[in-house]
Amino acid sequence: MPAPPCTSCHAARAALRRPRSGQALCGACFCSAFEAEVLHTVLAGRLLPPGAAVAVGASGGKDSTVLAHVLRGLAPRLGISLQLVAVDEGIGGYRDAALAAVRRQAARWELPLTVVAYEDLFGGWTMDAVARSTAGSGRSRSCCTFCGVLRRRALEEGARRVGATHIVTGHNADDMAETVLMNFLRGDAGRLARGGGLGSPGEGGALPRCRPLQFASQKEVVLYAHFRRLDYFSEECVYAPEAFRGHARDLLKRLEAARPSAVLDLVHSAERLALAASARPPRPGACSRCGALASRALCQACALLDGLNRGRPRLAIGKGRRGLDEQATPGTPGDPAQTPTPKAVPTF
Numbered sequence: 305m306p307a308p309p310c311t312s313c314h315a316a317r318a319a320l321r322r323p324r325s326g327q328a329l330c331g332a333c334f335c336s337a338f339e340a341e342v343l344h345t346v347l348a349g350r351l352l353p354p355g356a357a358v359a360v361g362a363s364g365g366k367d368s369t370v371l372a373h374v375l376r377g378l379a380p381r382l383g384i385s386l387q388l389v390a391v392d393e394g395i396g397g398y399r400d401a402a403l404a405a406v407r408r409q410a411a412r413w414e415l416p417l418t419v420v421a422y423e424d425l426f427g428g429w430t431m432d433a434v435a436r437s438t439a440g441s442g443r444s445r446s447c448c449t450f451c452g453v454l455r456r457r458a459l460e461e462g463a464r465r466v467g468a469t470h471i472v473t474g475h476n477a478d479d480m481a482e483t484v485l486m487n488f489l490r491g492d493a494g495r496l497a498r499g500g501g502l503g504s505p506g507e508g509g510a511l512p513r514c515r516p517l518q519f520a521s522q523k524e525v526v527l528y529a530h531f532r533r534l535d536y537f538s539e540e541c542v543y544a545p546e547a548f549r550g551h552a553r554d555l556l557k558r559l560e561a562a563r564p565s566a567v568l569d570l571v572h573s574a575e576r577l578a579l580a581a582s583a584r585p586p587r588p589g590a591c592s593r594c595g596a597l598a599s600r601a602l603c604q605a606c607a608l609l610d611g612l613n614r615g616r617p618r619l620a621i622g623k624g625r626r627g628l629d630e631q632a633t634p635g636t637p638g639d640p641a642q643t644p645t646p647k648a649v650p651t652f
C-alpha cells in the first residue's frame with residue numbers, strides 16, 4: 305500500500321508518522337516543523353537574546369550535531385553568533401573518533417571550533433586515569449559522576465576562553481526525563497528542584513546555559529539527522545554501561561510503552577515541582593578554592609579533584625563528601641600511587 309500524502313504540504317508522500325502526534329509528514333515538512341519548534345522553544349523561553357555569542361557544547365553525537373545544525377539555520381533570524389566548543393575527556397578509543405566528527409562539522413559549517421582537554425584543565429587527570437582510580441576503590445560506576453561534573457566545568461572554561469555569553473547543550477526530552485527519574489530514585493531533592501526549566505540563568509558568575517532540544521524526543525532528533533543527512537558519531541561511551549542512567553533509561557522505555565506521554569510528562573513535572581521549606585537545600589555560596597557556586601566548602605569539581613589527588617576518590621562522592629570538605633586544605637598533594645603525575649595545578 306502506498307504511503308499516505310503528507311498532511312502538511314499534501315504534495316509529497318508521507319515518510320514518517322510523528323511519534324507523539326501520529327501526524328503523517330514528508331521529510332521536508334517534518335524538518336521544517338522540527339526547526340519551528342526549536343525556534344519557538346528559544347523565543348518563548350527567551351533563551352538566547354539578540355547579540356548573544358553562543359557556545360554549542362559539541363560532542364559529535366546526534367543531539368549536539370542536530371542542535372548546531374538547527375541553530376546555524378536560525379542564527380540570522382535570532383541575531384546570534386555561534387561557535388563549537390568540544391571537551392576532550394581523555395577517553396581512549398572513544399573521544400578521538402567523536403572529535404573527528406566535530407572537526408568535520410566545524411569545517412563543513414564554517415563554524416569556529418575550540419577543543420579543551422581535561423588533562424590540561426585538571427592537573428593531568430584524563431577520564432581514563434579517573435576510571436582506573438575509581439575502579440581501584442571498587443566504585444567504577446561512579447565514573448560518569450566524575451565525568452559529568454568535570455565536563456560541565458570544562459565546557460564553562462572553554463566557552464569563557466572564546467568570549468561566549470551563553471552555552472547551549474543538546475540534551476533532549478529523553479535525557480531530561482532520565483535525569484528527573486534518577487534524581488527521584490536517589491531522593492536528590494536539591495537536584496530535582498534545580499533541574500526544572502530550560503536551563504540556568506547563570507548564577508554566581510557562571511555563564512547562562514540552556515537546552516533548546518529539551519522538548520524534542522530522541523526519536524525525532526534521530527529522524528531529523530536522517531532527513532538532513534547529518535554526519536555524526538553514534539557509538540556509546542566505553543564507560544556508559546556502568547552508569548546508573550542505563551537503569552533509568554530502561555525503566556523509561558517500559559513506561560513509555562505503556563504511556564507514550566511519559567517522557568514529556570516527566571520533563572514538565574520537574575518544572576512544576578516546588579520543595580517544602582524544610583527540604584530546600586541551603587543557599588549556595590562560593591567554593592573556597594575556585595570561587596564557583598558551591599553548597600558546601602568546596603564545589604563539586606574541586607571536591608572530586610581533591611578526592612582523586614588524595615587517592616581517595618570515594619571521599620568525594622555522596623556521604624564521604626562532608627569529611628572531604630572538613631579536611632580541605634588548598635594545594636594538598638595527591639597520593640603518587642594514584643595520581644597521574646599532574647602537569648599543572650588545576651585553575652578555573
Ligand SMILES: Nc1ncnc2c1ncn2[C@@H]1O[C@H](COP(=O)(O)OP(=O)(O)OP(=O)(O)O)[C@@H](O)[C@H]1O
Pocket residue numbers: 360361362363364365366367368369389390391392393455459472473474475476479
Ligand atoms: N565532550 C563533549 N564536549 C562538548 N559538549 C559535550 C560533550 N559531551 C556532551 N556534551 C554536551 O552535553 C550534551 C549531553 O551529552 P550526553 O553525552 O549526556 O548526551 P547525548 O544524548 O549522548 O548527546 P550527544 O548525542 O550530543 O552526544 C550534548 O548534547 C552536548 O551538547
